[in-house]
Amino acid sequence: MKKATMEDFSSPVNLVVAHAIEAKPIIQQLGLKSVNGGAFRRYQAQGVNLVVSGMGRVNAAAATAYLSAVTLDDSMYDPIWINAGIAGHKTFELGVSVIIRKITDPVTNRSYYPLPIASSLLSSNLVTVDVPEEEYSQNAAFDMEGSAFWAIATKFSPIEFVQLLKVISDNPENGISTLSKDKIENFMDELAAGLQLLITELQALASQHNCAITLPAAYEKMLQCFNFTVTQSSQLRRACQQFKAAGLELKLEEISTLKFHSAKQLLAEINAGLERFTI
Amino acid sequence: MFAAIYVEKEIKEHPRTQEILDRFSDLPVIDCERYGEVFNRNAQNFRIQKQLPSLILAKKYGNLVLPTPEGYGFEGQGSYYFSHMMNCVYDCRYCFLQGMYRSANTVLFVNYEDFYSGLERYIKNTNDAGNYYSGYDCDSLALEPVSHFCQFFLPLFRKYPNAMLEIRTKSTQVRGLLEAKALKNVIVAMSFASEAATARWEHKVPSLKKRLEALVKLQNSGWPVALRFEPIIYTETLLEEYAALFKLVFSSLDTEKIHSVSLGEFRMPTEFYKNISKLYPDEALYAQPINVQEGEVSLKDNSDGATIEKLEAMLNEFIGPTQYYRCA
Numbered sequence: 001m002k003k004a005t006m007e008d009f010s011s012p013v014n015l016v017v018a019h020a021i022e023a024k025p026i027i028q029q030l031g032l033k034s035v036n037g038g039a040f041r042r043y044q045a046q047g048v049n050l051v052v053s054g055m056g057r058v059n060a061a062a063a064t065a066y067l068s069a070v071t072l073d074d075s076m077y078d079p080i081w082i083n084a085g086i087a088g089h090k091t092f093e094l095g096v097s098v099i100i101r102k103i104t105d106p107v108t109n110r111s112y113y114p115l116p117i118a119s120s121l122l123s124s125n126l127v128t129v130d131v132p133e134e135e136y137s138q139n140a141a142f143d144m145e146g147s148a149f150w151a152i153a154t155k156f157s158p159i160e161f162v163q164l165l166k167v168i169s170d171n172p173e174n175g176i177s178t179l180s181k182d183k184i185e186n187f188m189d190e191l192a193a194g195l196q197l198l199i200t201e202l203q204a205l206a207s208q209h210n211c212a213i214t215l216p217a218a219y220e221k222m223l224q225c226f227n228f229t230v231t232q233s234s235q236l237r238r239a240c241q242q243f244k245a246a247g248l249e250l251k252l253e254e255i256s257t258l259k260f261h262s263a264k265q266l267l268a269e270i271n272a273g274l275e276r277f278t279i
Numbered sequence: 280m281f282a283a284i285y286v287e288k289e290i291k292e293h294p295r296t297q298e299i300l301d302r303f304s305d306l307p308v309i310d311c312e313r314y315g316e317v318f319n320r321n322a323q324n325f326r327i328q329k330q331l332p333s334l335i336l337a338k339k340y341g342n343l344v345l346p347t348p349e350g351y352g353f354e355g356q357g358s359y360y361f362s363h364m365m366n367c368v369y370d371c372r373y374c375f376l377q378g379m380y381r382s383a384n385t386v387l388f389v390n391y392e393d394f395y396s397g398l399e400r401y402i403k404n405t406n407d408a409g410n411y412y413s414g415y416d417c418d419s420l421a422l423e424p425v426s427h428f429c430q431f432f433l434p435l436f437r438k439y440p441n442a443m444l445e446i447r448t449k450s451t452q453v454r455g456l457l458e459a460k461a462l463k464n465v466i467v468a469m470s471f472a473s474e475a476a477t478a479r480w481e482h483k484v485p486s487l488k489k490r491l492e493a494l495v496k497l498q499n500s501g502w503p504v505a506l507r508f509e510p511i512i513y514t515e516t517l518l519e520e521y522a523a524l525f526k527l528v529f530s531s532l533d534t535e536k537i538h539s540v541s542l543g544e545f546r547m548p549t550e551f552y553k554n555i556s557k558l559y560p561d562e563a564l565y566a567q568p569i570n571v572q573e574g575e576v577s578l579k580d581n582s583d584g585a586t587i588e589k590l591e592a593m594l595n596e597f598i599g600p601t602q603y604y605r606c607a
Contacts, residue, residue: 101283101309113317116283116307116333123307158324160331209327212561238556242566275568278581279514 009210010203011161012079014067015050015195016060016153018145021181022085023052025188026195040066047075053145057128060145064152077210080202081153081162084195086169086179086187087143089124090136094174095187097194098124098141100164105147112150115160117201121194126164136172161206165198167191216244218256226263236263239270246277280368282331283307285317285384290338295389299336299425313337318365318382326558328383329370339363339388343397347412349607358410359401363388363428364417369449370482372562373510376416378551387422391431398435402442414447414468423452430455436465447507451485451493461501466538468505469494471528473520476512480564487524491531498532509543509606512564513578513586521590529597540598542590543606545578552576 017023020041026032032043032050040063041052049071053063060083071079092098102125103112116123125140127133128147136142146164153162167187170176219240228236243252251273260266284306290296291310300308311317314337347358365386366376377383388394402409413419419428429446436444437460444465456467469490472480477487485493498504506528508521547555549571556565568579580586587605594603 101307102311111311111316113285113309113311113320115328115331116309117331118282125309154322157322158327159320159322160324160327205327205330208330209324212326212559238560241560245561245563246566247563274566277566277568279512279563279567 009207011077011206012075013048013199014079014081016053016064016083016149018053018055018085020052021184022188025192029192056144057148061148061152064149068156078157083149083164087141087166088133088170089141089168090139092168094168095190096168097191098122098166100126103146103150114163132176141166216240216249216252218252221256228263232263235267242274281334283333285309285311285335287337290389293389296336314386323381325377325383333384335384335386336389337386338390343394344401356408357405360412360415361394362416367418368421369484372480375547375551378554402439407439408441410443412445418448418450419446420448420450420452423455433459440464449484451489453493453497457500466503466505467497468507470507473524475520495531503538505538506540510545512545513580525593534597540602541604541606546575549574549576
């Protein structure tokens with residue numbers, strides 16, 4: 001049997017981007033292909049999904065939920081979520097990519113804190129506003145989607161898998177009115193390089209987690225044998241994890257080849273196997 | 280050591296906060312309103328976060344000193360605990376904190392002055408006495424170079440020689456204690472497990488040898504030291520492993536001067552156990568058969584208590600009966 005590598009435990013990567021212009025450089029760099037149909041424009045390649053949400057908090061929330069729903073069955077592992085896009089900033093120079101450490105939503109007056117992942121990128125606070133910010137009232141980045149993306153994405157994955165990466169597109173010296181399609185594409189080209197690094201770092205975290213929670217192959221096999229109740233299937237799941245943890249996977253494999261009359265009898269045999277385990 | 284420092288706005292200008300921020304000047308500093316926004320939020324994964332823990336500097340409100348749970352520590356006069364920190368920089372796989380807290384971040388409450396007043400109030404209400412425990416929700420000394428816990432709290436116990444402070448730790452950060460004049464009523468209680476258990480479950484913890492060296496230094500400087508052999512986790516080679524551990528530990532220390540020795544089995548509230556089992560489904564410790572009684576989980580002991588009794592008999596060869604207690 002082929003030995004599993006950490007790559008086998010990778011999480012899918014779900015990207016939420018507001019505008020098609022912002023998405024274009026990412027689609028090109030990651031080699032994503034358009035997926036037909038659906039409420040939002042969506043792109044996909046091996047293990048990576050991208051949705052174009054449209055501007056603002058409502059669109060971002062809806063698109064994040066949509067992407068989760070349409071990709072739910074693609075992997076047994078929780079996805080990594082990244083909101084990538086342009087943002088204004090009071091003090092940072094144009095073209096600088098920043099990883100977000102704190103998101104503030106002035107409407108709800110709530111703040112959210114992504115895991116401060118080690119990164120060579122600069123970091124910044126982010127304020128999510130409903131109309132473009134032209135005053136740059138705080139020393140922070142400003143966008144129109146971040147807080148809503150966070151609120152929804154963290155319902156589908158542990159918060160440690162959810163990050164926001166922004167590239168600075170405007171500041172007090174170069175206001176929003178100076179933005180053009182070409183400038184946005186150039187800024188997003190810069191961001192795409194940082195995005196690849198961020199994905200690599202997050203995959204390292206996710207792979208370790210996913211490896212730990214992966215169930216032995218015998219679990220699926222046994223699950224097919226009977227109609228387990230919800231409680232029984234959760235007992236089977238836990239027992240299979242315990243066999244794996246105890247280094248008794250071969251024994252579990254052996255049990256999975258035996259004939260039982262009922263789910264209850266199968267569970268009794270498995271539990272008896274664990275009763276005898278000592279470290 | 281830390282990925283970032285979160286700072287409650289209220290204590291941003293506190294001198295203790297400023298000193299810590301200066302020490303970690305290369306770390307990102309993130310403001311927050313209250314530490315709970317970061318520490319207590321939903322959907323956190325303790326295990327993933329433990330790979331990139333942060334430090335949270337905060338102010339503690341409410342009950343700063345609390346009565347100890349039943350069966351904790353010594354009998355007799357009132358027993359209380361206080362936690363100037365929450366969580367531990369070490370990563371012991373058997374630790375109940377993994378199941379108690381949602382976050383793997385360490386919270387340091389910088390308002391020591393309030394803890395001091397709270398403790399003094401309890402001491403006065405207990406006829407200038409009482410037993411006080413630090414290290415229930417954290418390791419008291421592990422962050423000593425950052426927290427300066429000893430420097431601040433020792434003078435209180437110098438002032439009240441009948442009040443006893445137990446500092447529970449696995450740390451070798453004892454310089455602060457060695458530089459101070461020893462106090463008879465401040466006990467450094469070092470936790471030990473067998474060498475095999477240490478290697479298997481005590482990640483990021485100083486080696487058994489280094490901990491023992493620290494304890495010897497403390498004893499030689501006049502500090503009362505105590506030994507905490509817990510949690511006892513049943514394995515097939517447990518007795519041999521602990522025989523070797525006891526021999527090593529008691530041959531290194533002046534046994535007559537040891538304040539106390541305790542044994543405690545692995546046990547924790549059922550809820551914490553369930554949380555940890557979910558976090559570490561691949562950990563053999565949580566595949567062991569268990570007993571659940573009155574909301575507490577313990578490991579099944581196939582010897583019907585004979586193993587603990589044998590360990591106690593082994594301890595009796597080194598110490599007197601008044602030095603020993605078994606954790607309830």
